[in-house]
Amino acid sequence: MEAAAAIIGLLFVLFVLAGVLLTVKAVKATKRGVDRTVAQARRTVEDTTLRARQLAQPGVVGELAQLRLSLRTSMRATQDVLYGGPPDDASLSEAIGLFERLSAHGHELDADLKRLEREPARATIAARLPELRERMERITHSAESLRWAARDRARKFADDDLAALTDQIDVEAGALRHWTQAPDEPGRDRDGQGGGWGRSGDVPGAGHGASSDGHRPGVPEHEEEQQRAITARDGRSRPTYPWEKTPRPEGVATPRPEGRGGSGGTGAGTGSGTTKT
Numbered sequence: 001m002e003a004a005a006a007i008i009g010l011l012f013v014l015f016v017l018a019g020v021l022l023t024v025k026a027v028k029a030t031k032r033g034v035d036r037t038v039a040q041a042r043r044t045v046e047d048t049t050l051r052a053r054q055l056a057q058p059g060v061v062g063e064l065a066q067l068r069l070s071l072r073t074s075m076r077a078t079q080d081v082l083y084g085g086p087p088d089d090a091s092l093s094e095a096i097g098l099f100e101r102l103s104a105h106g107h108e109l110d111a112d113l114k115r116l117e118r119e120p121a122r123a124t125i126a127a128r129l130p131e132l133r134e135r136m137e138r139i140t141h142s143a144e145s146l147r148w149a150a151r152d153r154a155r156k157f158a159d160d161d162l163a164a165l166t167d168q169i170d171v172e173a174g175a176l177r178h179w180t181q182a183p184d185e186p187g188r189d190r191d192g193q194g195g196g197w198g199r200s201g202d203v204p205g206a207g208h209g210a211s212s213d214g215h216r217p218g219v220p221e222h223e224e225e226q227q228r229a230i231t232a233r234d235g236r237s238r239p240t241y242p243w244e245k246t247p248r249p250e251g252v253a254t255p256r257p258e259g260r261g262g263s264g265g266t267g268a269g270t271g272s273g274t275t276k277t
Contacts, residue, residue: 043072043076046072047069047072050065050066050068050069050072051065051069053065054066054069059122060122060125060126060129061117061125063129064113064116064117064125064129065117067113067132067133067136068110068113068114070136070140071106071109071110071113071136071139071140072110074139074140074143074144074147075102075103075106075139075140075143077143077147078099078143078144078146078147079099079103081147081150081151082095082096082099082146082147082150083096085150085153085154091153092150092153095146095149095150098146099143099146102139102142102143102146105135105139106139106143109132109135109136109139112132113132116128116132
């Protein structure tokens with residue numbers, strides 16, 4: 001009894017722990033989804049704000065917004081291309097590592113541009129703009145190099161796979177069109193009805209190579225008899241037609257029709273048996 005209670009208690013504890021683990025995993029997954037959604041919404045709001053500032057505030061403030069927008073757009077496009085490739089590609093993994101190092105410089109530049117947006121001295125912003133623009137161009141150029149290299153690599157793999165698939169299809173199509181008969185297979189006649197394809201009702205041995213009595217040279221007679229017995233038609237399976245009379249079993253006398261000539265037949269039978277007085 002105590003052992004049963006201990007087992008039940010242990011099972012209860014295990015179920016509770018499993019429920020806790022599943023709950024924790026579900027909470028973490030939900031939190032990651034919420035964080036991802038919040039981050040995406042924040043990026044969308046920031047991009048919309050930068051576009052509006054670029055159009056509404058000309059000058060150094062608008063140029064800062066344009067630099068930030070170009071940097072964010074280029075880095076995001078490169079990230080989508082690199083992380084969207086096959087995970088088992090070693091070269092692509094190395095490119096992702098390089099992009100992560102480049103992303104650190106991109107985040108640093110974006111933070112510098114964001115701080116300058118709150119700088120009240122326009123002259124200071126104008127003095128630093130050439131250097132900031134050069135940094136942005138170097139980062140975006142490197143990001144574009146990685147992005148276009150990854151795209152060219154993916155397109156090359158797709159072209160190679162398509163070429164191999166085309167070759168396989170050509171080979172299979174040629175095999176499907178190869179309907180040449182085997183050397184030991186009898187050919188067709190001109191009317192398309194060869195001995196090898198056999199019309200319904202043909203008897204083996206009555207085709208080419210058979211003698212006048214139906215015997216084929218080189219084939220034993222007992223084998224021909226077996227083939228005839230196998231391929232012979234069964235009389236019981238012969239189709240019947242409504243105008244045919246039903247066959248009667250042997251030994252059953254056919255009754256004479258009554259009416260015309262019936263009395264004469266009876267009288268003749270009586271006369272033959274007795275003498276009329």
